[in-house]
Amino acid sequence: MSDIGRRGFLVRTGLALSAATLAEACSRTLASQQAPQNTFTNWENLRAQFPLSPRLIHLAAFFLASHPTPVREAIERHRAGLDADPIGYWFEHEEKQEAKVLQAAADYLGAGPTDIALTDSTTMGLGLLYGGLHLRSGEEILTTTHDHYSTETSLRLRAERTGTVVKQISLYRSLKTVSRDEMVDSLQKAITPATRIVAVTWVHSSTGLKLPIHEMALAIEASNRSRDEQDRVIFCVDGLHGLGVEDFSVSELGCDFLVAGTHKWMFGPRGTGLVWGHPKAWPITQAIIPTFNAQAYDLWMENKSSKDLPQSVHMTPGGFHSFEHRWALDEAFQFHQAIGKSKVTQRIYELNQQLKQGLAAMRHVTLHTPVSQDLSAGIVCFDVAGMPPRQVVEKLRERGIVGSVTPYATKYVRLAPSLINSPKEIETTLEGIRNLCAS
Numbered sequence: 282m283s284d285i286g287r288r289g290f291l292v293r294t295g296l297a298l299s300a301a302t303l304a305e306a307c308s309r310t311l312a313s314q315q316a317p318q319n320t321f322t323n324w325e326n327l328r329a330q331f332p333l334s335p336r337l338i339h340l341a342a343f344f345l346a347s348h349p350t351p352v353r354e355a356i357e358r359h360r361a362g363l364d365a366d367p368i369g370y371w372f373e374h375e376e377k378q379e380a381k382v383l384q385a386a387a388d389y390l391g392a393g394p395t396d397i398a399l400t401d402s403t404t405m406g407l408g409l410l411y412g413g414l415h416l417r418s419g420e421e422i423l424t425t426t427h428d429h430y431s432t433e434t435s436l437r438l439r440a441e442r443t444g445t446v447v448k449q450i451s452l453y454r455s456l457k458t459v460s461r462d463e464m465v466d467s468l469q470k471a472i473t474p475a476t477r478i479v480a481v482t483w484v485h486s487s488t489g490l491k492l493p494i495h496e497m498a499l500a501i502e503a504s505n506r507s508r509d510e511q512d513r514v515i516f517c518v519d520g521l522h523g524l525g526v527e528d529f530s531v532s533e534l535g536c537d538f539l540v541a542g543t544h545k546w547m548f549g550p551r552g553t554g555l556v557w558g559h560p561k562a563w564p565i566t567q568a569i570i571p572t573f574n575a576q577a578y579d580l581w582m583e584n585k586s587s588k589d590l591p592q593s594v595h596m597t598p599g600g601f602h603s604f605e606h607r608w609a610l611d612e613a614f615q616f617h618q619a620i621g622k623s624k625v626t627q628r629i630y631e632l633n634q635q636l637k638q639g640l641a642a643m644r645h646v647t648l649h650t651p652v653s654q655d656l657s658a659g660i661v662c663f664d665v666a667g668m669p670p671r672q673v674v675e676k677l678r679e680r681g682i683v684g685s686v687t688p689y690a691t692k693y694v695r696l697a698p699s700l701i702n703s704p705k706e707i708e709t710t711l712e713g714i715r716n717l718c719a720s
């Protein structure tokens with residue numbers, strides 16, 4: 282932080298914004314967001330906005346986003362400003378740009394901007410949330426055997442540091458027979474009077490299985506009816522592979538926390554993410570990294586407490602960031618809004634159905650992801666008889682088809698049709714997999 286301090290600089294440069302001016306700036310931002318600049322015309326034009334190599338069929342785009350035109354242009358704009366006058370540009374943009382990003386995220390999620398903390402990744406959000414939960418002695422965390430490294434490791438680190446008991450359950454017996462009811466039932470049976478936190482992953486990147494989050498939330502709500510507010514089971518979800526795929530608002534979903542990176546399916550700048558928390562749930566968290574929120578910092582300089590600021594503010598870690606990326610995140614939400622959430626979901630489902638139906642019909646392929654879109658989203662996992670997953674991925678890459686291997690103890694081939702793909706590309710991919718048995 283500069284030694285002249287935030288307020289001093291603001292006053293001297295005439296950049297100080299009164300609360301009223303700030304509110305006006307926010308409402309202008311809102312108005313401009315209601316009429317997105319980028320309008321969706323068709324899928325070919327959408328694909329043309331990504332500088333992805335046209336020689337490849339990208340079926341691992343969810344791994345790390347390629348930046349579409351409006352995101353790329355915003356990053357370049359902020360980078361040029363920061364390079365020309367780092368401190369001046371920062372003071373001029375920090376508050377208003379962060380407000381814009383929060384408002385865009387809130388509009389997209391159907392939430393309030395003060396319910397959202399900004400992070401650099403899903404992993405950062407999970408680490409902050411699970412590491413910083415206020416739990417009383419005897420209160421336990423219930424999680425599953427299906428979660429990603431980042432959830433499992435955040436919980437393990439917490440358990441090692443604080444002694445919190447973390448219980449892991451399997452939500453289903455077999456992917457072949459899994460049902461939404463089975464998963465809800467498994468969760469319900471595992472909740473005990475000691476359970477205070479439930480930690481799950483919406484869409485498993487190990488198998489492509491999607492959990493019935495809404496039904497699970499209802500089951501948790503039912504078990505909460507006999508508990509006081511301070512004993513309520515809090516439902517936390519790694520929502521990474523649902524955000525930017527599923528058509529939802531957080532109130533419909535029903536969980537207490539949704540943690541996600543915005544640099545995968547959302548096409549946000551690399552190194553961005555968020556934690557959304559229900560206003561009633563935020564008090565269970567405690568920040569670990571000091572926020573650099575302007576109000577919190579100003580209060581600190583005046584020797585005043587910032588405890589009345591929203592907890593999401595404290596949970597937005599400070600230190601300086603790659604601001605050119607963070608401040609371009611609103612463009613990614615607007616990019617999705619311009620297409621329309623339901624159209625996004627429909628397109629991803631159609632391409633995934635095409636891939637799954639094609640794979641299911643191949644005798645040398647074992648499809649692991651359920652075909653039903655009730656139990657899957659945008660990730661398809663499978664095996665090819667007699668060929669290790671790594672080899673399948675390498676052979677497909679030789680044919681210009683980019684996939685990945687699931688980074689878990691059990692490894693599968695993983696393809697993820699997304700908005701940048703076309704039905705023709707999926708057909709070419711199926712042809713490539715069909716020919717694998719012959720090669």
Ligand SMILES: Cc1ncc(COP(=O)(O)O)c(C=O)c1O
Binds near residue numbers: 403522
């Ligand atoms: C389910 C899941 N959660 C978390 C992560 C980590 O995401 P991030 O890179 O945003 O930390 C991944 C994959 O990268 C994932 O598949």
